[in-house]
Amino acid sequence: MTEMPTMRPEEFWETRYRRNDRVWSGRPNPLLVREVAGLRPGTALDLGCGEGADAVWLATRGWRVTGADISTTALDRAAAHAAEAGVASRTVWERHELGPSFPQGRFDLVNAQYLQSPVELDQREVLRRAADAVAAGGTLLVVLHAGWPSWQTEPPFDHPFPTLHGVLDELALPEAGWTVETLETVRRTSESPDGTEGFRDDNVWRLRRAGD
Template structure:
């Protein structure tokens, strides 16, 4: 097992995007699609938007989306994806480290998909600020990996994965203002770079702000 990288977050993620033509699949995360199926489109904030797949998918389904990421290269690719999909007028892009800076405003949906990092990230603080950014009647959706893929026989570095109850406790959502609608572990298929079939577990939290 190797030690976690010690690069500054901006340097780490810029390097990752710049040294790869594409990092992600370009398709929306399935749990985003599932969990937003019954929501009325409004304004959305996509934290850690990467190359923009989730944000663009939301925009094509009627949402007006702000995507935020630490990497300028990722945001350039996200803007290009939005242009290709014809939703430039429904998307905007902001660079934030999501610690030192954070998008302003309140949103009908705040989407946080796999905001997990091998370099410095105050995940609890970011999730609390994500909850604060939800407008009255809006939805907070968080999806995080619950462990390494089954085919990962030797973890690349030491990492503590979140628990369902742990994140819910960290969010500290007052019951008089929030209704938790999804609190679930989901197992999905996962294939290694060399084609080994396996699975990976994810946790899902969805909550509605009632006022």
């Protein structure tokens, strides 16, 4: 088992995006689609938006979206994706390290998909600030890997994975102010780079903030 990379977060992610023409599929995360499809569109914040697939999907469905990411290269690709999809006017892109800086404002939806990193990231603090950014009556959606893929027989480094109730405890949200609408571990198919078929478990939290 190797040690986690010691690069600065900005350097790590810029290097990763610049090394490839595209890192992600360009399609929205399935658990975002499942959890958000029935919500009334409003304002949305997409944290760690990467190349913009989730944000663009939301914008095509009527949301006004702010996408935030640490990588300028990823944000440039996200803006291009939004323009190609005809939703540039419904999207705003901001560079944030998510910890040292964070988007301003309150949003009807805050989407945090897979905010897990092999380099420094204060996940607890970021998720707490994500909850603070939810407007009255709004939704916080968090999806995180619950463990390594089944085909990953030797994990590349020691990495603690969050538990369903562990994250709720860390958020420390007042029960009177929030309703837990989804608290679930979902198993999905996962294929290794060499084509080995397997699965991976993801944890899902959808919480609604009480209205005024």
